[in-house]
Amino acid sequence: MSELSSAFQRCGIEPGEHQGGSLAVRSPVDGAELARLHETPASQVNEIISRSKAAFLKWRNVPAPVRGELVRLWGEELRQAKQDIGYIVSIEVGKIIEEGLGEVQEGVDICEFALGQSRQLCGKTIVSERPGHRIMEQYHPLGPVAIITAFNFPSAVFAWNAALALVCGDPVIFKPSEKAPLSGIATFKALERAIARFGDKAPEGLAQIVIGKAPLAEALVDSSSIPLVSATGSTRMGRAVGPKVASRFGKRILELGGNNAMVVTPAADLDMALRAILFGAVGTAGQRCTSLRRLIVHRAVKDELLQKLLKAYSTLRIGNPLTSGTLVGPLIDEDAYDAMQKSIRAAQEQGGKVLIGGERALEAEFPKGFYVHPAIVEMPEQTAIVRHETFAPLLYVLTYDDFDNAIEVHNDVPQGLSSCIFSNDMREVETFISAAGSDCGMANVNIGPSGAEIGGAFGGEKETGGDRESGSDAWKQYMRRTTNTINYSRELPLAQGITFV
Numbered sequence: 001m002s003e004l005s006s007a008f009q010r011c012g013i014e015p016g017e018h019q020g021g022s023l024a025v026r027s028p029v030d031g032a033e034l035a036r037l038h039e040t041p042a043s044q045v046n047e048i049i050s051r052s053k054a055a056f057l058k059w060r061n062v063p064a065p066v067r068g069e070l071v072r073l074w075g076e077e078l079r080q081a082k083q084d085i086g087y088i089v090s091i092e093v094g095k096i097i098e099e100g101l102g103e104v105q106e107g108v109d110i111c112e113f114a115l116g117q118s119r120q121l122c123g124k125t126i127v128s129e130r131p132g133h134r135i136m137e138q139y140h141p142l143g144p145v146a147i148i149t150a151f152n153f154p155s156a157v158f159a160w161n162a163a164l165a166l167v168c169g170d171p172v173i174f175k176p177s178e179k180a181p182l183s184g185i186a187t188f189k190a191l192e193r194a195i196a197r198f199g200d201k202a203p204e205g206l207a208q209i210v211i212g213k214a215p216l217a218e219a220l221v222d223s224s225s226i227p228l229v230s231a232t233g234s235t236r237m238g239r240a241v242g243p244k245v246a247s248r249f250g251k252r253i254l255e256l257g258g259n260n261a262m263v264v265t266p267a268a269d270l271d272m273a274l275r276a277i278l279f280g281a282v283g284t285a286g287q288r289c290t291s292l293r294r295l296i297v298h299r300a301v302k303d304e305l306l307q308k309l310l311k312a313y314s315t316l317r318i319g320n321p322l323t324s325g326t327l328v329g330p331l332i333d334e335d336a337y338d339a340m341q342k343s344i345r346a347a348q349e350q351g352g353k354v355l356i357g358g359e360r361a362l363e364a365e366f367p368k369g370f371y372v373h374p375a376i377v378e379m380p381e382q383t384a385i386v387r388h389e390t391f392a393p394l395l396y397v398l399t400y401d402d403f404d405n406a407i408e409v410h411n412d413v414p415q416g417l418s419s420c421i422f423s424n425d426m427r428e429v430e431t432f433i434s435a436a437g438s439d440c441g442m443a444n445v446n447i448g449p450s451g452a453e454i455g456g457a458f459g460g461e462k463e464t465g466g467d468r469e470s471g472s473d474a475w476k477q478y479m480r481r482t483t484n485t486i487n488y489s490r491e492l493p494l495a496q497g498i499t500f501v
């Protein structure tokens, strides 16, 4: 039995589930077919939604700390299956194995976070202007949540959303990316095992999965029985999903594209910046939403930094992500390779100079795998192509002289996900994270833009969508808030001193 078949078996994915279907799943490592999944017929979607609605009526009455026990069990199952799910992520998405394992760890972390959160779904108590009155807020479960995910975090993004939704009292319907459904299924199976251990208190239909392409997700997006749609993916997808959900007054969490930058000032520790640039720009082959895409460097340190960077780029180990020591795996598919080539050509037409990389790598060894040499392109200014997210290891270098101008350039892109500054100058650092600084959802100091921890709220502004998930108070989006004014007096005074009868 192949290593993959054994991993499927240990994850509870039966041969009948991954063979004989119409959806072919290919590995970006070598183009080999990994599975043929059975797609969920569109005709079943209404039934799935009805089951979720029925599950909600029961689940919302289970006390939140008891719901927390379910995600605790899920975290245990993920811990146990970490090697197998990490391996499936790696072979299905092309991430190096370390990153595949890290992704499953994020799932474990959010389960632990959500367990704690299950005892902290707190509203405020507010003083009233009226004697003998009290105002308080409560957070109540919302209803079924649709979770639509992107290919590049096929396990963790489902866990981020589902762990919080479940403790908040919401059933979930998961639509994984059609480019990476196996990792999603493996993560979902771990949840099913946790549900089985949890017992009768988990209603039938609490967690469901649908397998297929965008139209399946659209059916969930259009359903007024789903009060919250959490969709992670391209800005193109968000543009389609956002208005549809808004038109039926639903809630949405949109986690869309980024165009993340690093400002390197003369006061930076250049060796630290170098390491952060490498992980940020070439890690996951530049296919993280938070990947570093723009380097905005002061003229005084540009040459020194570029010299170090080009040296490091020339020794990057590109190859099979399952082989230890590899740092850069393949792009997800040929379309991603073509998009990178197109962007490099556009950058050249707009005055850019390719300093290194961009070519295909390992073509003889992997004729159906799309490996590339990560590219650095120096630009004369922030042209149209630099303002566009290319989902590949393509780093643009821009030079600045004046710090205020660096911030202006930094913010002058349509996306607003993650950002960072490398500087040991307190004035520069504080300005960068101030109201007049980076306009992104995440602004880091002396660390790169990618590799967030689950404790903080994750998400970005502008075309990134404007929403947050994961840590901090992101849980509130999975609940509905009620304001209760309670009168414990024997009078009935009106607010604002109004007298009526």
Ligand code: NAD
Pocket: 148, 149, 150, 151, 152, 153, 175, 176, 177, 178, 179, 212, 213, 214, 217, 218, 221, 232, 233, 234, 235, 236, 237, 238, 240, 241, 255, 256, 257, 258, 288, 289, 290, 389, 391, 417, 459, 460, 464
């Ligand atoms: P994608 O937009 O092609 O697909 C994402 C998901 O949306 C898939 O499940 C797909 O089936 C579904 N989808 C596509 N069109 C749809 C539509 N019209 N209606 C409903 N659903 C639709 O994205 P991708 O190529 O899988 O992922 C890469 C993109 O995701 C990048 O832009 C990246 O920046 C972004 N991303 C963002 C975050 C974040 O948290 N901000 C995280 C990961 C990835």
